[in-house]
Amino acid sequence: MLDKNGIAKRIAKEVKDGMYVNLGIGIPTLVANYIPEGINVVLQSENGLLGMGPFPFEGEEDADLINAGKQTITTLAGSSIFDSAMSFGMIRAQKVDLTILGAMEVSENGDIANWKIPGKMVKGMGGAMDLVASAQNIIVAMQHVNKAGESKLLPNCTLPLTGVHCVKKIVTELAVLAVLENGGFQLLERAPGVSVAEIQAATAGKLLIEGDIPEMQL
Amino acid sequence: MINKVVKDADTAIKDIQNGQTIMLGGFGLCGIPENCIQALLRKKVTDLTCISNNAGVDDFGIGLLLQQRQVKKMISSYVGENAEFERQLLSGELEVELIPQGTLATRCMAAGYGMPVIYTPAGVGTEVAIGKETRVFNGKEYLMEYAFDAEFAIVKAWKGDTAGNLIYKSTARNFNPVMAMAGKITIAEVEILVPAGELDPDQIHTPGIYVHRIFQGNNYEKRIEQKTVRTK
Numbered sequence: 444m445l446d447k448n449g450i451a452k453r454i455a456k457e458v459k460d461g462m463y464v465n466l467g468i469g470i471p472t473l474v475a476n477y478i479p480e481g482i483n484v485v486l487q488s489e490n491g492l493l494g495m496g497p498f499p500f501e502g503e504e505d506a507d508l509i510n511a512g513k514q515t516i517t518t519l520a521g522s523s524i525f526d527s528a529m530s531f532g533m534i535r536a537q538k539v540d541l542t543i544l545g546a547m548e549v550s551e552n553g554d555i556a557n558w559k560i561p562g563k564m565v566k567g568m569g570g571a572m573d574l575v576a577s578a579q580n581i582i583v584a585m586q587h588v589n590k591a592g593e594s595k596l597l598p599n600c601t602l603p604l605t606g607v608h609c610v611k612k613i614v615t616e617l618a619v620l621a622v623l624e625n626g627g628f629q630l631l632e633r634a635p636g637v638s639v640a641e642i643q644a645a646t647a648g649k650l651l652i653e654g655d656i657p658e659m660q661l
Numbered sequence: 662m663i664n665k666v667v668k669d670a671d672t673a674i675k676d677i678q679n680g681q682t683i684m685l686g687g688f689g690l691c692g693i694p695e696n697c698i699q700a701l702l703r704k705k706v707t708d709l710t711c712i713s714n715n716a717g718v719d720d721f722g723i724g725l726l727l728q729q730r731q732v733k734k735m736i737s738s739y740v741g742e743n744a745e746f747e748r749q750l751l752s753g754e755l756e757v758e759l760i761p762q763g764t765l766a767t768r769c770m771a772a773g774y775g776m777p778v779i780y781t782p783a784g785v786g787t788e789v790a791i792g793k794e795t796r797v798f799n800g801k802e803y804l805m806e807y808a809f810d811a812e813f814a815i816v817k818a819w820k821g822d823t824a825g826n827l828i829y830k831s832t833a834r835n836f837n838p839v840m841a842m843a844g845k846i847t848i849a850e851v852e853i854l855v856p857a858g859e860l861d862p863d864q865i866h867t868p869g870i871y872v873h874r875i876f877q878g879n880n881y882e883k884r885i886e887q888k889t890v891r892t893k
Contacts, residue, residue: 490691490835491835492832500892501893502890504885504888506833506883506884507691507692507883508832509691509885510832513688513690513886513887514889515890516889524832524834526834526866527765527766528763530763530766531766532767535763535782554786565759566741567739567740568759568761569738569761570738570763571761572763572783572784573762573763573781576781576782603788604786604787605787607785607786608786
């Protein structure tokens with residue numbers, strides 16, 4: 444079973460040289476720490492920055508330079524800054540190659556719910572609906588089950604949707620799964636020490652298991 | 662050159678009336694018009710509809726207008742940092758319309774470009790789509806969203822000149838340029854105000870035609886919401 448950093452490390456292997464990538468808040472942010480040497484990617488922050496750099500050193504933080512999580516950050520050689528309309532323009536026009544975000548639920552036809560829990564405070568969707576509606580390649584980073592022990596990989600989402608038929612791949616503490624075009628989660632890899640039976644038990648949606656399922660290489 | 666300069670924030674916002682719709686630039690607390698927010702607090706204008714990506718925090722930004730019960734309705738994409746906001750929303754004192762961030766930005770842009778509607782895929786198949794006209798282009802479904810209609814836009818820039826031309830700094834740009842274009846009357850506060858001719862025309866982000874009033878603000882606090890650093 445993986446911890447949060449393990450999930451991030453596995454997702455980092457999906458990041459290819461030359462990609463423009465948008466990382467959501469939470470586990471997706473950690474992916475930046477595991478992008479292999481020699482792989483050149485540009486991180487997009489949807490408040491209006493391409494080429495997001497690491498956090499600044501103490502005393503060098505700039506209130507005018509933050510990321511979409513409102514954290515102080517830095518720019519890199521080759522960074523560019525633009526307004527919010529252009530930021531979502533490049534997302535809508537599919538110039539951003541890969542979107543990695545968290546989720547509360549994913550359905551077997553690729554629907555995602557990650558912005559609202561009825562009866563609890565609604566914080567808002569931010570840029571999530573724009574990202575999932577337009578991105579060609581969406582990877583979800585999340586825990587396989589919720590705090591109550593219920594599966595988050597479902598036949599249908601029960602929470603209000605963020606987007607429909609959009610998630611392509613899911614990486615959890617237990618497994619890597621692809622969402623099939625005609626519905627269903629195809630099991631691709633097992634986390635170290637996790638059995639297929641454990642993954643089956645934690646998956647409520649339709650799970651396809653073909654042949655031997657390899658263990659993740661981290 | 663037309664001179665857009667007004668004396669101060671109080672003069673700039675003096676004709677904003679109760680019940681009007683105002684846009685406020687900024688993302689989180691980054692690039693917000695701090696001086697004009699203070700002037701709105703002094704003017705005590707009420708029942709405002711505020712279009713802004715966020716709603717500030719309890720004791721800064723738009724959160725201050727909420728504390729004084731000056732806001733009737735917020736139109737935002739994310740409002741998660743504000744306990745007073747939550748209290749007023751749950752008690753029914755405050756209306757809120759949550760819309761996707763890109764839709765918010767692009768509805769501003771449409772207003773500034775003179776286009777009545779945009780089509781966006783954001784929100785298709787979700788509760789955001791309820792009651793909205795949709796169209797299919799090239800096999801993909803889009804929602805029709807209207808350009809915003811706001812009496813005032815209040816923005817913050819880094820540098821400006823007396824002709825109203827604006828230059829923003831870093832990610833404090835965010836919603837400011839598109840809101841500057843979208844207001845019927847646009848008020849710009851800047852950290853540095855220079856005479857027309859001192860800014861390079863090639864470097865202007867917002868042309869002065871979109872700006873009706875400009876002044877040099879003071880005492881910028883520029884509060885940081887999430888200070889994150891690394892060690893050397």
